[in-house]
Amino acid sequence: MTSIFISSLNCSSCGEANSFERYDRIDVSKTPQCRAALIDWELFKYTCKHCGHQVIIDYPTFYAD
Numbered sequence: 001m002t003s004i005f006i007s008s009l010n011c012s013s014c015g016e017a018n019s020f021e022r023y024d025r026i027d028v029s030k031t032p033q034c035r036a037a038l039i040d041w042e043l044f045k046y047t048c049k050h051c052g053h054q055v056i057i058d059y060p061t062f063y064a065d
Contacts, residue, residue, distance in 0.1 A: 014053065
């Protein structure tokens with residue numbers, strides 16, 4: 001099972017609040033599209049909806065292949 005949590009973050013550039021999907025557990029047998037997104041770091045990229053600033057959010061995740 002893939003577990004996704006919505007977190008609230010403030011942009012480090014403009015300070016505005018945004019939501020961010022955090023994947024605590026990824027089961028690629030159930031969500032195969034997550035494999036490429038994980039390899040490309042797309043699951044960890046945060047883009048501010050207000051100013052477009054992007055950063056990588058480092059958080060632990062469990063990956064089941």
